[in-house]
Amino acid sequence: MASKRFGKPDAGPIQVRGEVLAVRRSGDYYVLVFAAPGVAEATAPGNFVAIAVGGQPTAMLLRRCFSIHRVDTAGALGGTVEIVVDAHGPGTKWLVERAVGDPIDVIAPLGRPFSLPKDPVPCVLVGGGYGSAPLFMLADRLRERGCRVDLVLGAATESRLFGVVDGRRRASSLTITTDDGSLGTKGRVTDVLDRLLDDHGGQVIYGCGPMGMLAGLAKVAQERGIVSQCAVEEAMACGVGVCMTCVLPVIGSDGVTRMTRSCTDGPVFFGDQVRWDSVGTVPSDCLGAPVSATGGAQR
Amino acid sequence: MASKRFGKPDAGPIQVRGEVLAVRRSGDYYVLVFAAPGVAEATAPGNFVAIAVGGQPTAMLLRRCFSIHRVDTAGALGGTVEIVVDAHGPGTKWLVERAVGDPIDVIAPLGRPFSLPKDPVPCVLVGGGYGSAPLFMLADRLRERGCRVDLVLGAATESRLFGVVDGRRRASSLTITTDDGSLGTKGRVTDVLDRLLDDHGGQVIYGCGPMGMLAGLAKVAQERGIVSQCAVEEAMACGVGVCMTCVLPVIGSDGVTRMTRSCTDGPVFFGDQVRWDSVGTVPSDCLGAPVSATGGAQR
Amino acid sequence: MSNVVDMRANLASVTLPSPVLTASGCAAAGRELDKFFDVTAIGAVVTKSIMVQPRSGRPTPRMAETPAGMLNSIGLQGPGIEEFISKDLRWLRERGARTVVSIAGGSVNEFAELANRLRHEEGIAALEVNISCPNVESRGQVFACDPRAASSVIHAVRRHTGAQTPIFAKLSPDVTDIADIAQACVSAGADGLSMINTTLGMVINTDTMRPALAGITGGLSGPAIRPMAVRCVWQVRKALPDVPILGMGGIANGLDALQFILAGANAVSVGTATFNDPSAPWRIHNELAAALADRGFRSLADAVGHAHREEGVNL
Amino acid sequence: MSNVVDMRANLASVTLPSPVLTASGCAAAGRELDKFFDVTAIGAVVTKSIMVQPRSGRPTPRMAETPAGMLNSIGLQGPGIEEFISKDLRWLRERGARTVVSIAGGSVNEFAELANRLRHEEGIAALEVNISCPNVESRGQVFACDPRAASSVIHAVRRHTGAQTPIFAKLSPDVTDIADIAQACVSAGADGLSMINTTLGMVINTDTMRPALAGITGGLSGPAIRPMAVRCVWQVRKALPDVPILGMGGIANGLDALQFILAGANAVSVGTATFNDPSAPWRIHNELAAALADRGFRSLADAVGHAHREEGVNL
Numbered sequence A, B: 001m002a003s004k005r006f007g008k009p010d011a012g013p014i015q016v017r018g019e020v021l022a023v024r025r026s027g028d029y030y031v032l033v034f035a036a037p038g039v040a041e042a043t044a045p046g047n048f049v050a051i052a053v054g055g056q057p058t059a060m061l062l063r064r065c066f067s068i069h070r071v072d073t074a075g076a077l078g079g080t081v082e083i084v085v086d087a088h089g090p091g092t093k094w095l096v097e098r099a100v101g102d103p104i105d106v107i108a109p110l111g112r113p114f115s116l117p118k119d120p121v122p123c124v125l126v127g128g129g130y131g132s133a134p135l136f137m138l139a140d141r142l143r144e145r146g147c148r149v150d151l152v153l154g155a156a157t158e159s160r161l162f163g164v165v166d167g168r169r170r171a172s173s174l175t176i177t178t179d180d181g182s183l184g185t186k187g188r189v190t191d192v193l194d195r196l197l198d199d200h201g202g203q204v205i206y207g208c209g210p211m212g213m214l215a216g217l218a219k220v221a222q223e224r225g226i227v228s229q230c231a232v233e234e235a236m237a238c239g240v241g242v243c244m245t246c247v248l249p250v251i252g253s254d255g256v257t258r259m260t261r262s263c264t265d266g267p268v269f270f271g272d273q274v275r276w277d278s279v280g281t282v283p284s285d286c287l288g289a290p291v292s293a294t295g296g297a298q299r
Numbered sequence C, D: 001m002s003n004v005v006d007m008r009a010n011l012a013s014v015t016l017p018s019p020v021l022t023a024s025g026c027a028a029a030g031r032e033l034d035k036f037f038d039v040t041a042i043g044a045v046v047t048k049s050i051m052v053q054p055r056s057g058r059p060t061p062r063m064a065e066t067p068a069g070m071l072n073s074i075g076l077q078g079p080g081i082e083e084f085i086s087k088d089l090r091w092l093r094e095r096g097a098r099t100v101v102s103i104a105g106g107s108v109n110e111f112a113e114l115a116n117r118l119r120h121e122e123g124i125a126a127l128e129v130n131i132s133c134p135n136v137e138s139r140g141q142v143f144a145c146d147p148r149a150a151s152s153v154i155h156a157v158r159r160h161t162g163a164q165t166p167i168f169a170k171l172s173p174d175v176t177d178i179a180d181i182a183q184a185c186v187s188a189g190a191d192g193l194s195m196i197n198t199t200l201g202m203v204i205n206t207d208t209m210r211p212a213l214a215g216i217t218g219g220l221s222g223p224a225i226r227p228m229a230v231r232c233v234w235q236v237r238k239a240l241p242d243v244p245i246l247g248m249g250g251i252a253n254g255l256d257a258l259q260f261i262l263a264g265a266n267a268v269s270v271g272t273a274t275f276n277d278p279s280a281p282w283r284i285h286n287e288l289a290a291a292l293a294d295r296g297f298r299s300l301a302d303a304v305g306h307a308h309r310e311e312g313v314n315l
């Protein structure tokens, strides 16, 4: 299986003053709609935004990152962007408390987007929780190219699913799983994946969600010899490639594992590139790994 | 001249969740009106409030202090309070950007208020800039007791005067001075003070405003052998008497100068108690002053 | 739920009903805060460091707000030990508050004199020895920055203090190796360690283009320094597994306090946060109790140093 | 108005057109930031500290946000000196950016090797020697925390570096006496001093009840540490009136930068602020120029150390 990219490289990010157009609830999440001149046109599915949070002077220095859910280039305000926010910490809470008309400082589009297949092959898209956010735009692009799109949405419970209604409209099929069985099949997304792939002959798996889920998708793809593309979520300090906080062990085209930035080299990686079992560690065969087990303590 | 207090001691402060009722401009200042249950009843002229500022999590740890301008105990919300805010720094700017209905965290009433004379003696009230804020309430109390109230408002320029219209209604006479002559007499408040005192036989001078102005008032009072009471403004970290940041050299009833807290022992002091020339220093005859010129460096 | 957690804190020979104390210099002698919460409910009131003689402190400005912190240069203003005993300590005793008396001196002798003077006073739960003040006999070098100077002070205080009264040495973070100083203090007889005092900082006023504080430099406190404080507690707990630690530096809520407990503090002091919320110590007691209950702890003692445990992934 | 101020900064034998530089480790090698502002317009790009060999750095999590600051424990991840020279340095040279190369090693020899390797490379305005890393030959003690270790490193780098290339020693604030270390570095041949590196901190994750960083402790940066940084610059400027200082630590706007200049820095580096605003270095250049103009300065040089002046009240 080849791991070359078949999409376009990312366009350069811009920093713009956006304006909040709407904040609405959706299950446990919020959908934030904002104007951000120049962003919509440049966005591909899988790109993300980094938004400055906190009223001035705030104690929160770092931007918060969110997958781009939708864009609309036709907006009167020069393009609008939608994100899905799980408001669990101080930064995300601040964000969903914005009022219509409030300014927000946005950098976008960031990261490498999902690559699209040249041929109209069937694709399975799997979203965990708010991880489904970027998949609807991806589904649209894929269907434009004639790909069949089977969508799987999974979450712990019904209220933590995102995009059920939208999914029904935009995918060829929609399968839902919840850990507690409150909606759809009780279980994990990986439990329904094999059947879907068997039934429709899926050639590419696209995933976005928790690390464990992505590892599972990558494994299924690998076992079947098909391609998987996974959008990862690592804590990011800068989002633009200068700080090296967002790394994970990724195998390069030369076969060497490097601690690779997920903000600029990702967030989308081919499933077989990522050393899933070693995420959160430095594998001993990684380039530049410490020689001893503990390594030289270093900051 | 006696420096005993002839008013009542301050009531204890309370910490309450207030609610913004209005923010309106007045010249260069803003008037902030808020509900604060229990505060209005307990407030005497010269008391102040300490308000927490900044959205959470904010980088601003310390409360901001403001003289209480007006209170209304008849409000449906259990008492309302008004303050006058000069929005020049991050905390005051945050405050005047509040919307109606926003919560604010308030501690009040704080500090020792102005003492009121037992007898209906003529009084001159002098306010510099927003320093006039507490004087209108004081004027009302004094007039209730039958005192004549001559009010002097001074500022650098017209837009930095506060309460001109109110002053005309509530005082027996109103005199205005501006440094640039844009309204009233060109000059300082002290320039008009002697004439006013001569004309109406003022027995007490009340002042609130910049330190230099207060020093001037105290000097005039001392020369005439009358009483002055000055509300000072020192940078305060706690406002409740526990941090010792807000001190100035004050002569006690025992004749000894101590570095005295302006938040709990002030902000109102008798003019002859304060060592005006030594504010910002530790006079060498102050209790516990360093023996050598430089003193032991200490934090 | 939270009342099932046993919140008693052990600080050497003393057991306090709550692990939350005030921080020296941030609560005066408790009287002002008693208007906002019951000062007998918290672990103890730690008083402003007291010196032998009355002391005027420094000129103003004495403070500057900084990002998530503040600088102060009070200069240990205080009434001197005699007035402290006759007024402040008496009030605390009559009020029924547990009291940790913080003492400060410019020489070893002054510390000894203070300890001696306090020896027979009642109602003192512990002494906190503020060694983060300059040694006038050593070109103003701060006692806490030199293991030998620190050790002489602690030794002297220990000698003049009854065995039933624990002595806590209050450490400065402004040293190359805090565990080194901690060890020196413990060897000299400290029963426990308080950490951290403020770290030296400075703000330039960009209008006057001079230092913002009359004292030029000042002590930085508040949440800004919390990561430094947690690190110090962690390091000292690692180096001295059995010595009681009173942790402080930027604690503003129950989860902040929990960080210190997990890092190895047996109790905590709340300082700068009190300026924003005068009832912070009692609020934090309740938040900490709830946080411990949420995490399934039966007692505070079980959580002390819990982040050091070796289990699962070896950190 | 602001364009009347002469913004040239003198750092030993090098004159930069702007006193605002990036901070090592916060700008990679400039390429990513060049999308947000013209990296040739600022004083210089200070590159991420490079080591002899490629280096993976530490496991994740590598960062934690803290009040007005952040902790990082990257562990000096980098491609090693050869790839750095062939890719990063080459890009910077071709782009026309002034470059300060930051070097880091685990032993004196490694530092010497790096200096030697860079000796004949073109387009290096200065070397910044990151001595805030552990000395593997000395139980991991950080070079910058010991005057002798610091001095050996600087001495070795100076010996292997051409006289035309200034060497800046980058100091850690985690020492009892920073002026002492500064003096040792200058005596060993440092042409200037960069300060401050991050201060050691720690966060406990209250959910996992373990250290938040895989590396346990990390370096604290951002506005939270600014008062400490300004204090260090002030102290070292006082002790060494003539040594060029590159100041950094929590600079987020032009007035922050001005504080450092007034305290005695000849130029400044902008680090963590870049994560929030990728064009921060250039914005801060402009804000600083405007602030200097507002205060009537004709040149940046006139403002350097201005807060130390003795006039009027003697501070």
Ligand SMILES: Cc1cc2nc3c(=O)[nH]c(=O)nc-3n(C[C@H](O)[C@H](O)[C@H](O)COP(=O)(O)OP(=O)(O)OC[C@H]3O[C@@H](n4cnc5c(N)ncnc54)[C@H](O)[C@@H]3O)c2cc1C
Binding pocket: A048, A062, A063, A064, A065, A066, A067, A068, A083, A084, A085, A086, A087, A088, A089, A090, A091, A092, A093, A130, A133, A232, A233, A234, A235, A236, A267, D064, D065
């Ligand atoms: C590429 C990418 C795409 C993302 N897409 C979405 C999305 O569509 N919807 C959504 O709700 N969330 C998304 N996240 C996660 C989101 O960025 C975090 O939940 C958020 O930053 C947490 O901020 P907080 O202040 O609420 O929480 P806190 O936990 O208080 O944040 C503290 C700090 O940790 C960082 N942090 C904490 N958790 C994460 C995380 N999971 N990922 C990155 N940084 C983290 C924050 O940026 C901040 O610096 C995405 C993250 C990345 C990296």
Ligand SMILES: Cc1cc2nc3c(=O)[nH]c(=O)nc-3n(C[C@H](O)[C@H](O)[C@H](O)COP(=O)(O)OP(=O)(O)OC[C@H]3O[C@@H](n4cnc5c(N)ncnc54)[C@H](O)[C@@H]3O)c2cc1C
Binding pocket: B048, B062, B063, B064, B065, B066, B067, B068, B083, B084, B085, B086, B087, B088, B089, B090, B091, B092, B093, B130, B133, B232, B233, B234, B235, B236, B267, C064, C065
């Ligand atoms: C008793 C008292 C009464 C006051 N009454 C009024 C009033 O009626 N209207 C009004 O506009 N202002 C009043 N002030 C001043 C007001 O508190 C300050 O202007 C305000 O705190 C500045 O906050 P900032 O964030 O806007 O500015 P910054 O300058 O950024 O404040 C930084 C820090 O310094 C402190 N500080 C700065 N200036 C002062 C000051 N002059 N007094 C006290 N603390 C200061 C702040 O509390 C804060 O901690 C009063 C102050 C005191 C002590």
Ligand SMILES: Cc1cc2nc3c(=O)[nH]c(=O)nc-3n(C[C@H](O)[C@H](O)[C@H](O)COP(=O)(O)O)c2cc1C
Binding pocket: B243, C023, C024, C025, C026, C048, C049, C072, C074, C076, C102, C130, C170, C196, C197, C198, C219, C220, C221, C222, C223, C248, C249, C250, C251, C269, C270, C271, C272, C273
């Ligand atoms: C205004 C002020 C005064 C202080 N005075 C003292 C003191 O007298 N003695 C002492 O040991 N520590 C003193 N401290 C330090 C505190 O006790 C505490 O160690 C430090 O502020 C860190 O805790 P915090 O961040 O919770 O304030 C003072 C701190 C502040 C802010």
Ligand SMILES: Cc1cc2nc3c(=O)[nH]c(=O)nc-3n(C[C@H](O)[C@H](O)[C@H](O)COP(=O)(O)O)c2cc1C
Binding pocket: A243, D023, D024, D025, D026, D048, D049, D072, D074, D076, D102, D130, D170, D196, D197, D198, D219, D220, D221, D222, D223, D248, D249, D250, D251, D269, D270, D271, D272, D273
């Ligand atoms: C993510 C990160 C990585 C850093 N890496 C380095 C480094 O490699 N070498 C170095 O000398 N300093 C490094 N630093 C320290 C900065 O250069 C700077 O000294 C410090 O962060 C203080 O400045 P700031 O508050 O503006 O960030 C790093 C800082 C951060 C935040």
Ligand code: FES
Binding pocket: A235, A236, A237, A238, A239, A240, A241, A242, A243, A244, A245, A246, A247, A261, A262, A263, A264
């Ligand atoms: S988040 Fe900074 S390099 Fe990826």
Ligand code: FES
Binding pocket: B235, B236, B237, B238, B239, B240, B241, B242, B243, B244, B245, B246, B247, B261, B262, B263, B264
């Ligand atoms: S402001 Fe704290 S004692 Fe007055």
